[in-house]
Amino acid sequence: MNDDEWYERHGLRPADVEPVRSMLREQIRLGADNDSALIHLGCEQLFLHGDLADVLLIWQAKHSSFDAACSVEWQLLCGAGRGGSRRSLTCGRSARRRRPRFSPTCRLSIPRT
Template identity: 45%
Template sequence: MNSVEVDEDIWLARYGLHPRGRDLDAVRELLAEQTRRERKSQGHGDTILMKLCVVQLFTAAAAGATGPTDDVLLIWRAKRASFDAGCSIDVQLLCGGGLDATKAYLAGLGTEEGEAALRWITHCEESEDFEEFTPAGWAAYYAEYYAQEG
């Protein structure tokens, strides 16, 4: 897919907030591509489009359409691609399958990347960024957010 021609509005119209099956693969591919661009040349990825892809993956996990932790590292890489991406992609979006499941998954990886993500989530949890967090609540928030954007 040539994402140069794709923007947030086109992507949202094409897949909505709840892509399924092969459409999720397209979301993952676009997110990975935009992450590479953003990492390679700060500002050459589309962080607005990246956030939409992350929200799509988050809602898939929150709805049980994917495994609860299938996309955690992909989302973490996107968040870490640049300062702008880090600000755009909320830490809660790592936890579509739930906070506890995400933390357990990251702890069990035994990798530097997993440990870094776990440390960040734990830090944010201690800072009360996860007060009243539920995947369903955040999915509802983003459904309303993107409905207003359209």
């Protein structure tokens, strides 16, 4: 399914975002063969939904391929607000070490391992 078909089926603000999450997980699994336009649309849908739990999924989708990284803006990570998104991604405990984190200017940086 391409981005036009997805939009026709779900719209920009779907009532149920679980299919969006599933689609993004599938696109992440495809790696370099994924559809960056479909990923961008899915990330916009999750951004508009504004659930803090989706921030890491958007981050993973953004970095699933070069094309997706170029098409998904970092601002889409802040759907739940800059402060909440920043706290969600901040690396503070060893169990969360591999998660990305925001710098004070809300630019993403990968934690060093």
